[in-house]
Amino acid sequence: MEIFNYMETYDYEQLVFCHDKTSGLKAIIAIHDTTLGPALGGTRMWTYKTEEEAVEDALRLAKGMTYKNAAAGLNLGGGKTVIIGDPKTEKNEEMFRAFGRYIQGLSGRYITAEDVGTTVQDMDLIYQETNFVTGISSTSGASGNPSPITAYGVYRGMKAAAKEGFGTDDLNGRTVAVQGVGNVAYNLCRYLHEEGANLIVTDINKEAVARARDEFGARVVEPDEIYDVDCDIYAPCALGATLNDDTIPRIKAKVIAGAANNQLKDSSHGETLHKKGVIYTPDYVLNAGGVINVADELNGYNKDRAMKKVETIYDNVSQVFEISRRDNIPTNEAADRLAEERIERMRHSRSQFLQSEKHILKNRI
Numbered sequence: 001m002e003i004f005n006y007m008e009t010y011d012y013e014q015l016v017f018c019h020d021k022t023s024g025l026k027a028i029i030a031i032h033d034t035t036l037g038p039a040l041g042g043t044r045m046w047t048y049k050t051e052e053e054a055v056e057d058a059l060r061l062a063k064g065m066t067y068k069n070a071a072a073g074l075n076l077g078g079g080k081t082v083i084i085g086d087p088k089t090e091k092n093e094e095m096f097r098a099f100g101r102y103i104q105g106l107s108g109r110y111i112t113a114e115d116v117g118t119t120v121q122d123m124d125l126i127y128q129e130t131n132f133v134t135g136i137s138s139t140s141g142a143s144g145n146p147s148p149i150t151a152y153g154v155y156r157g158m159k160a161a162a163k164e165g166f167g168t169d170d171l172n173g174r175t176v177a178v179q180g181v182g183n184v185a186y187n188l189c190r191y192l193h194e195e196g197a198n199l200i201v202t203d204i205n206k207e208a209v210a211r212a213r214d215e216f217g218a219r220v221v222e223p224d225e226i227y228d229v230d231c232d233i234y235a236p237c238a239l240g241a242t243l244n245d246d247t248i249p250r251i252k253a254k255v256i257a258g259a260a261n262n263q264l265k266d267s268s269h270g271e272t273l274h275k276k277g278v279i280y281t282p283d284y285v286l287n288a289g290g291v292i293n294v295a296d297e298l299n300g301y302n303k304d305r306a307m308k309k310v311e312t313i314y315d316n317v318s319q320v321f322e323i324s325r326r327d328n329i330p331t332n333e334a335a336d337r338l339a340e341e342r343i344e345r346m347r348h349s350r351s352q353f354l355q356s357e358k359h360i361l362k363n364r365i
C-alpha cells in the first residue's frame with residue numbers, strides 16, 4: 001500500500017505508529033478528519049495476518065467514524081486504533097498503560113473507547129495515563145461498556161428499516177439471521193426475542209451460539225450457511241466486508257440491518273444491493289448508539305440524555321431511506337451525503353475568524 005497516496009485519496013489527517021518493547025504494544029492510531037471536533041473512535045485488538053492489513057483496517061475504520069459521528073449529530077471527528085495481537089492471550093497491564101501515554105501525547109486530537117477485542121477494564125488502564133478515553137468504569141460520570149447501548153440503537157434502527165421494507169416496524173414473527181453473536185448481537189437478540197422475532201444465529205465461537213440457542217431459542221447454523229438461510233432481515237454483527245460479490249447473490253433477506261462496521265466490501269456493493277431491491281441500512285448510521293453513549297461521558301455521563309439521543313437513530317435511518325428514495329440513489333450514498341453535507345457546513349462556518357486565546361491578536365492585548 002502506498003500510504004501517503006491512500007491518505008491523500010481519502011483525505012486522512014494523521015497516522016501514528018506506537019511501539020513499546022516491554023509490553024509488546026504494536027498499535028496504529030488513524031485520525032481521519034477533525035473538522036467537527038476531536039476524533040473519537042474505539043480501539044480494536046485483533047490478530048492481523050499482515051501489518052498492511054492492520055493499517056488498512058485502522059484507516060477504513062477511522063473514516064467510518066468520521067461519517068458515523070457526523071451523521072449522529074455529534075461534534076466529534078473520526079479516528080480509530082488497532083492493536084496487533086490476540087486479545088485472549090497477549091494483553092497485559094503495561095500494554096494499555098503504554099498505549100494511554102501515546103494517546104496523551106496527541107493532546108486530545110484522539111479519544112478512544114472499546115471495540116472488538118477490548119473491554120472496560122482495558123479502558124480503565126488507559127485512563128490511568130490519560131483523560132482522553134471513554135467507556136470507563138472507574139469514576140463517577142463514567143458510561144461503562146457501550147455494547148448494550150449499541151445494540152439498543154441497532155434494534156431501533158432495524159425497526160425503521162423494517163418499516164421501509166415491509167410497511168410496518170413490528171418485528172413480531174419476522175425471521176432475523178444474525179452473523180456473530182458477540183457483545184452487541186447478544187443484546188440485540190434479546191430485544192428481538194422479546195418482541196417475538198425468530199432468530200437464526202451463527203458464530204465461530206461455539207459458546208456464543210449455545211447461549212443464543214439456550215436463552216432465545218435461536219436456530220444455529222454454520223458460519224458459511226448464514227448467507228443462504230430463508231429470513232426477512234439479515235443482521236451482520238461480526239467483522240467487516242461481508243457484503244461482497246460472493247455473498248450478496250446468496251442473501252434472501254429483503255432488509256439488511258446489523259451492527260458490524262464497514263459491512264460493504266466497497267461502496268459499489270451498496271449499488272448492487274440497491275439494484276437487487278434490498279433495503280441496506282448503512283452500518284454507521286445504525287450502529288452509532290455506542291459512540292453516542294461514550295461521547296456523553298465527555299459531559300459527565302447522564303444515561304437518560306444519552307438514551308434520548310440514541311432514540312434518534314430511528315429517525316436518522318428513516319431520513320437516509322427518504323433521501324435514497326427521493327434521489328433514487330443507494331442508501332450508502334444517501335448516508336454519505338448526509339454526513340458530508342454536515343461536515344462541509346461546519347467547515348464553512350468555522351472558517352470565520354473567532355478571537356481566542358491562541359490567535360495572533362492575543363499578543364497585542
Ligand SMILES: NC(=O)C1=CN([C@@H]2O[C@H](COP(=O)(O)OP(=O)(O)OC[C@H]3O[C@@H](n4cnc5c(N)ncnc54)[C@H](O)[C@@H]3O)[C@@H](O)[C@H]2O)C=CC1
Nearest residue numbers: 146147150180182183184203204205238259260261287290
Ligand atoms: N461494541 C460496540 O459498542 C460497537 C461495535 N460495533 C461493531 O459491531 C461488530 C461487533 O462488535 P462486538 O459485538 O463488540 O464484538 P464481539 O467481538 O463481542 O463480537 C463479534 C462476534 O463475531 C464473531 N465472529 C467473528 N468472525 C466471525 C465469522 N466469520 N462468522 C461468524 N461469527 C464471527 C466473534 O466470534 C464474536 O462472537 C464489530 O464490527 C464492531 O466494530 C460498532 C459500533 C459499536
Ligand SMILES: CC(C)CC(=O)C(=O)O
Nearest residue numbers: 041042113114146290291
Ligand atoms: C465502540 C464505540 C464506542 C466507538 C466505535 O469505535 C464505533 O462505534 O465503532
